[in-house]
Amino acid sequence: MSEPLSALNGASHDGIARIAEDGLQGMIILRGDLSAEAVGASVRAVAGVAVPQAGCIIGDRTGGVCWMSPDELLLLCPHAEADAHVETLRRGMQGAHGLAVNVSDARALFRLSGPAAREVMAKLCPVDFSPQAFAPGQFRRSRMAQVPAAFWMSNEQTFQIICFRSVAGYVFSLLKVAAQPGSQIGMF
Structure with missing residues (x-):
């Protein structure tokens, strides 16, 4: 490999x-209803921070969340952890409308x-x-x-x-x- x-x-x-x-930088696009409890809880589980206000970033490149648009976030993490974080997000948002994709590469x-x-x-x-x-x-x-x-x-x-x-x-x-x-x- x-x-x-x-x-x-x-x-x-x-x-x-x-x-x-x-x-290398881990980057995950998360799309969905940013006010939904399942989305907020999943973001906190992965990044350790809340969904940021419009036009802001919380955290840093080792564990941060960037506000991209009213229904989109960019989560930052170590490159090697991105795939596992996507799975955590998907499990946490089960039943809520949303999408989590590893765009690191x-x-x-x-x-x-x-x-x-x-x-x-x-x-x-x-x-x-x-x-x-x-x-x-x-x-x-x-x-x-x-x-x-x-x-x-x-x-x-x-x-x-x-x-x-x-x-x-x-x-x-x-x-x-x-x-x-x-x-x-x-x-x-």
């Missing part, structure tokens, strides 16, 4: 911010860090990244140039970025160009 590999095998780049493909995760991380993101996404508008604990789906992406800040200078695995090379290249030395704008 072959070993799973991340999309870019840990590629990294240093510019006005540090970019790193963050390795269809996604890539990047970490963008440093004092200019907000500037790099602002060059690529149509989002207000000022500290007053976007802070740690908030989660957002948007576009990064020509592709969909989702992201959150794990601290004031670090973004976690999720994209489809098929566009990981493109996203890495976008981030590298936006982080070129000498390209700081001084906006944040």
Whole structure:
């Protein structure tokens, strides 16, 4: 049996911010009625946290829940645990309308860090990244140039970025160009 590999095998780049493909990440899409007790209890059983408010993340990449839409969550866990967590979710939601799918191998995760991380993101996404508008604990789906992406800040200078695995090379290249030395704008 072959070993799973991340999309870019840990590629990294240093510019006005540090970019790193963050390795294998367990990711589970859960669709259903987020207010249903069976859904909430199943999420707590797997992630150890409650369903987050709209536009938020609770936890971190080792055990977190991201609000994706009114009927969709993204659960984060260690890559090796994703299949078992999907089964736990399915058993817990039995009788409730819902779907849990392991999408770990269809996604890539990047970490963008440093004092200019907000500037790099602002060059690529149509989002207000000022500290007053976007802070740690908030989660957002948007576009990064020509592709969909989702992201959150794990601290004031670090973004976690999720994209489809098929566009990981493109996203890495976008981030590298936006982080070129000498390209700081001084906006944040």
